[in-house]
Amino acid sequence: MHISHRRALLLSCAAGMAMFAAPALASNTDPVPAVAETDAAEGAEGGEIIVTARRQSERAQDVPIALSVLTGASLERTGGYTLTDVQFQTPSLTAYNSNPRNSSIGIRGIGVSSASDGLDTSVGVYIDNVYLGRPGMALSDLIDVDRVEVLRGPQGTLFGRNNSAGVLNITTRKPEFSFGSTAELSAGNYGYNQERVSVTGPLIDGLLAFRVTGFNTHRNGVLDNIKTGLDANSVGRAGGRIQLLATPASNLTLRLIADYSMEDDSCCVSATKLVLPASLSATTGRTLQALAALGYTPARSLDFTRNNSPQNMKTDQKGVSFQADWDLGFASLTSISAWRYWHFSPLQDSDGTPLDVIQVNVAQTKDDQYSQEVRLASRPGRFTWQVGAYLFHQRLKDHFILNQFGTDASNFYTTYARLANPAAPAVTIAPGSQYLDDVDTTVDSVAAFAQANFAVTDRLTLTGGIRYTHDKRSGTSDTSTVGTPYVPTSIPFHYDVSVTDDNVSYLASISYKLATDVLAYASYSTGYKGSGLNLNAAVSAGTPLVLAPEKVRNWELGLKSQLFDRRLTLNLSAFSTDLSGLQANIVPTNGNRSYLANVGDVRSRGVEVDASLLATDNLTLSANGSYNRAIYKSYANAPCPVGITGVCDLTGKPLFQAPKWVGNATIDYHVELANGLRPYALAQISYRSSTFGTADAGPYSRIDGYALANFRIGTAFAKGRYDLSAWISNAFDKKYFQNLSTTAIVGTSPFAYAGQLGTPRTIGATLRASF
Numbered sequence: 001m002h003i004s005h006r007r008a009l010l011l012s013c014a015a016g017m018a019m020f021a022a023p024a025l026a027s028n029t030d031p032v033p034a035v036a037e038t039d040a041a042e043g044a045e046g047g048e049i050i051v052t053a054r055r056q057s058e059r060a061q062d063v064p065i066a067l068s069v070l071t072g073a074s075l076e077r078t079g080g081y082t083l084t085d086v087q088f089q090t091p092s093l094t095a096y097n098s099n100p101r102n103s104s105i106g107i108r109g110i111g112v113s114s115a116s117d118g119l120d121t122s123v124g125v126y127i128d129n130v131y132l133g134r135p136g137m138a139l140s141d142l143i144d145v146d147r148v149e150v151l152r153g154p155q156g157t158l159f160g161r162n163n164s165a166g167v168l169n170i171t172t173r174k175p176e177f178s179f180g181s182t183a184e185l186s187a188g189n190y191g192y193n194q195e196r197v198s199v200t201g202p203l204i205d206g207l208l209a210f211r212v213t214g215f216n217t218h219r220n221g222v223l224d225n226i227k228t229g230l231d232a233n234s235v236g237r238a239g240g241r242i243q244l245l246a247t248p249a250s251n252l253t254l255r256l257i258a259d260y261s262m263e264d265d266s267c268c269v270s271a272t273k274l275v276l277p278a279s280l281s282a283t284t285g286r287t288l289q290a291l292a293a294l295g296y297t298p299a300r301s302l303d304f305t306r307n308n309s310p311q312n313m314k315t316d317q318k319g320v321s322f323q324a325d326w327d328l329g330f331a332s333l334t335s336i337s338a339w340r341y342w343h344f345s346p347l348q349d350s351d352g353t354p355l356d357v358i359q360v361n362v363a364q365t366k367d368d369q370y371s372q373e374v375r376l377a378s379r380p381g382r383f384t385w386q387v388g389a390y391l392f393h394q395r396l397k398d399h400f401i402l403n404q405f406g407t408d409a410s411n412f413y414t415t416y417a418r419l420a421n422p423a424a425p426a427v428t429i430a431p432g433s434q435y436l437d438d439v440d441t442t443v444d445s446v447a448a449f450a451q452a453n454f455a456v457t458d459r460l461t462l463t464g465g466i467r468y469t470h471d472k473r474s475g476t477s478d479t480s481t482v483g484t485p486y487v488p489t490s491i492p493f494h495y496d497v498s499v500t501d502d503n504v505s506y507l508a509s510i511s512y513k514l515a516t517d518v519l520a521y522a523s524y525s526t527g528y529k530g531s532g533l534n535l536n537a538a539v540s541a542g543t544p545l546v547l548a549p550e551k552v553r554n555w556e557l558g559l560k561s562q563l564f565d566r567r568l569t570l571n572l573s574a575f576s577t578d579l580s581g582l583q584a585n586i587v588p589t590n591g592n593r594s595y596l597a598n599v600g601d602v603r604s605r606g607v608e609v610d611a612s613l614l615a616t617d618n619l620t621l622s623a624n625g626s627y628n629r630a631i632y633k634s635y636a637n638a639p640c641p642v643g644i645t646g647v648c649d650l651t652g653k654p655l656f657q658a659p660k661w662v663g664n665a666t667i668d669y670h671v672e673l674a675n676g677l678r679p680y681a682l683a684q685i686s687y688r689s690s691t692f693g694t695a696d697a698g699p700y701s702r703i704d705g706y707a708l709a710n711f712r713i714g715t716a717f718a719k720g721r722y723d724l725s726a727w728i729s730n731a732f733d734k735k736y737f738q739n740l741s742t743t744a745i746v747g748t749s750p751f752a753y754a755g756q757l758g759t760p761r762t763i764g765a766t767l768r769a770s771f
Contacts, residue, residue, distance in 0.1 A: 109630030109658030154527025157465025188764020433483030600635030641698025693740030
């Protein structure tokens with residue numbers, strides 16, 4: 001069955017390429033560009049930002065969707081190049097990363113659950129119209145990007161996959177038919193250096209153009225490891241992208257993209273925020289006593305870690321996509337064929353201590369995906385429409401070393417057992433013994449979607465969309481052991497499960513032009529995220545292996561306006577989202593491995609604002625923010641926080657990783673001097689209120705709110721050809737946690753809470769040249 005799906009996809013890709021090649025071979029017309037899309041960084045006349053959020057080029061201000069847009073030029077100007085940088089410049093977005101595999105993206109408090117093998121993502125990430133099947137694929141640096149669009153709320157009636165919380169739509173810069181190049185060099189403290197280069201131009205004038213992009217980013221670790229002497233949380237990423245753009249006929253454009261990127265660093269080491277009191281529970285006390293007996297007393301430590309195992313995160317990914325756009329006269333036909341591969345090979349400490357109890361935790365992940373999308377879109381007019389079909393196949397294989405026991409394992413588990421029962425037998429574990437798990441999972445998805453707009457009058461437009469999705473997810477998970485691992489934590493399980501879903505989701509929207517530059521809109525939409533599978537842990541009795549799908553209902557009101565001769569842009573949105581069956585990762589408080597579950601129904605309600613003011617010809621002020629009350633609407637049978645036994649009712653409690661308040665502001669000032677110099681200064685501030693790091697909303701998992709400030713001064717010279725700037729990020733050296741969870745040695749109770757700290761104060765300089 002899996003082979004047939006793959007063959008179907010390959011055949012459809014080949015058919016798509018052949019279909020578009022035929023008119024090119026038959027054409028006798030002079031080759032010219034088929035459709036000229038305006039660069040978002042430059043925009044249309046008047047500096048307007050052009051987006052493709054609805055799979056057509058249009059002004060961002062004319063799109064009746066809650067969206068934020070960061071142009072590539074604005075990212076370069078502020079020094080942003082990661083999803084975390086995007087998070088600090090847009091409202092309602094959360095970029096969560098505990099390591100490249102366990103990363104996820106949330107919008108309006110929905111989506112930050114777990115990057116499990118058995119789950120889809122709630123927020124879809126698309127790069128050049130290609131859906132990324134694993135969140136870790138999106139962690140590569142955002143280099144030579146045209147724009148990043150953040151679409152909030154369910155998006156399914158125009159995108160390949162069904163995205164229940166929103167979409168990150170990333171578009172890279174295309175090849176151009178005139179020669180051009182940019183090069184950038186940055187250097188800073190902690191050994192930071194980044195190199196970027198991009199070259200574009202014609203290979204065959206008017207017929208074939210190319211673009212080559214490369215980057216390298218390096219930074220030493222920022223968290224001392226006083227046990228190994230190796231600094232933790234370094235950055236090491238590099239990659240490149242090659243593009244060809246062909247215009248073999250006046251009505252045909254072909255774009256071929258191949259990319260490769262890698263990561264090799266010591267990312268994602270946690271710092272201890274707090275140690276749990278021994279009086280919290282008998283088992284917590286026993287854990288702390290057992291650690292002390294082996295010579296380790298846990299303590300709060302935001303400046304260092306004492307993990308005894310090295311941390312090494314390695315990923316590599318590559319992909320190829322082919323997009324063809326064919327103007328048929330009455331409509332435009334688009335085909336996007338793509339293949340992507342992602343490989344994760346980590347080495348990480350598993351017990352969070354300087355002891356050699358659990359040596360390492362490894363998850364060798366290999367992910368292959370194929371996709372084929374076809375869309376047909378009408379020409380502009382009073383009634384416009386788009387229809388499409390989408391095929392997706394993904395196969396993911398994991399080899400887990402769930403636990404590799406070290407030289408201190410026997411002593412630790414014997415001590416822990418005898419603190420409860422002095423007559424308990426000695427535990428004998430051969431160093432190097434392993435508890436293994438091999439997972440093989442596939443996803444096959446077929447979808448058809450359509451959306452139409454009808455202009456009732458010049459001011460009033462009605463929009464409707466519908467989508468049908470058929471998903472099949474299957475997986476096997478088989479454990480095994482090597483040597484003599486600790487029996488209570490090496491539970492054998494052998495799963496072979498599958499689930500099939502069919503879903504219809506839809507959109508209804510009305511928009512009205514109150515004035516030329518004032519648009520009001522209201523919408524109702526539904527979203528869907530397919531069923532999940534519990535594949536990575538031995539679930540407790542009564543916990544299902546198959547998770548029910550998430551289903552979303554979203555109401556939206558919005559106002560988009562440009563005032564005072566378009567010097568002021570002010571966009572407002574209000575939303576109410578109900579989600580049933582939130583899929584999340586549950587971390588037991590008894591030391592067992594985490595597992596997946598539907599954690600009840602949630603509700604997210606709030607308002608968002610996005611504003612920009614051209615105060616003078618030299619000064620631009622911008623600000624955006626959100627208020628979001630995301631709570632468990634119904635979760636009566638919930639796991640309890642650490643220190644509480646039994647079953648808890650979390651109904652009405654805040655959702656995890658969902659800050660109530662988010663605010664971002666930028667001041668951008670420049671002057672034009674007679675000698676061609678253009679000095680400038682930028683100041684940025686970002687604020688996020690407190691939130692919870694775990695699904696149980698326990699008090700120990702609270703992540704404190706924080707504010708960050710960044711500053712940059714520089715000058716452009718030689719008619720803008722060169723740009724030299726100096727910058728400082730996290731200027732006041734704020735220590736803050738990006739995530740927070742329990743620290744435990746498997747088989748015992750948690751003894752602390754730890755999480756990954758944000759980047760400390762960094763300073764540096766950047767030189768950019770354009771030719």
